[in-house]
Amino acid sequence: GQNIDQPTEMTATEGAIVQINCTYQTSGFNGLFWYQQHAGEAPTFLSYNVLDGLEEKGRFSSFLSRSKGYSYLLLKELQMKDSASYLCAVRAPGGFKTIFGAGTRLFVKA
Amino acid sequence: GAGVSQTPSNKVTEKGKYVELRCDPISGHTALYWYRQSLGQGPEFLIYFQGTGAADDSGLPNDRFFAVRPEGSVSTLKIQRTERGDSAMYLCASSLHTTGELFFGEGSRLTVL
Numbered sequence: 225g226q227n228i229d230q231p232t233e234m235t236a237t238e239g240a241i242v243q244i245n246c247t248y249q250t251s252g253f254n255g256l257f258w259y260q261q262h263a264g265e266a267p268t269f270l271s272y273n274v275l276d277g278l279e280e281k282g283r284f285s286s287f288l289s290r291s292k293g294y295s296y297l298l299l300k301e302l303q304m305k306d307s308a309s310y311l312c313a314v315r316a317p318g319g320f321k322t323i324f325g326a327g328t329r330l331f332v333k334a
Numbered sequence: 335g336a337g338v339s340q341t342p343s344n345k346v347t348e349k350g351k352y353v354e355l356r357c358d359p360i361s362g363h364t365a366l367y368w369y370r371q372s373l374g375q376g377p378e379f380l381i382y383f384q385g386t387g388a389a390d391d392s393g394l395p396n397d398r399f400f401a402v403r404p405e406g407s408v409s410t411l412k413i414q415r416t417e418r419g420d421s422a423m424y425l426c427a428s429s430l431h432t433t434g435e436l437f438f439g440e441g442s443r444l445t446v447l
Contacts, residue, residue: 265440266439266440266441267438311376319389320384322367327376
């Protein structure tokens with residue numbers, strides 16, 4: 225089976241740094257994704273990790289530890305437009321089935 | 335078009351009716367996915383296609399739900415005898431075989447009265 229856990233909500237201040245954690249217990253693993261979803265809109269891709277370590281892309285970075293079943297998304301220099309849900313998703317091996325967590329709603333305040 | 339297209343964007347129906355939701359993926363994307371999302375939840379996997387065949391349909395909740403992709407491009411999600419619990423946003427996504435990054439459509443919001 226698949227189980228993906230993320231905090232339900234987080235609040236942070238504009239200009240600050242926030243880390244959103246994700247833990248997973250899955251029967252097999254073939255990569256972990258982070259997606260951003262603004263209210264009323266479709267999810268959009270942020271990052272992909274398949275090997276351990278940190279992947280950096282502008283203000284966003286994502287980390288993976290496969291042995292711990294753990295990932296985090298780091299957002300730097302927060303902007304009001306970063307207020308959204310952040311979805312952690314795991315891809316199953318042998319194909320492209322991708323399972324999503326419930327998402328973390330991030331509120332950025334001035 | 336450049337992105338994933340879903341129609342209708344909104345569908346209101348009565349309990350017990352039959353519904354079809356259509357998805358037109360990005361040209362050249364071999365994988366196509368259907369998800370269902372309720373308010374405040376993450377997308378729930380329903381089914382995915384690799385080409386014309388359903389590679390994994392383990393997320394379909396029961397036999398009232400069925401999906402096809404006869405020519406390996408456009409897909410239709412079919413729901414028979416709709417129930418109020420089927421009300422949700424139905425998201426379609428497509429991906430290239432080699433990357434797996436999902437490109438989502440804007441979704442079809444289904445409301446069953």
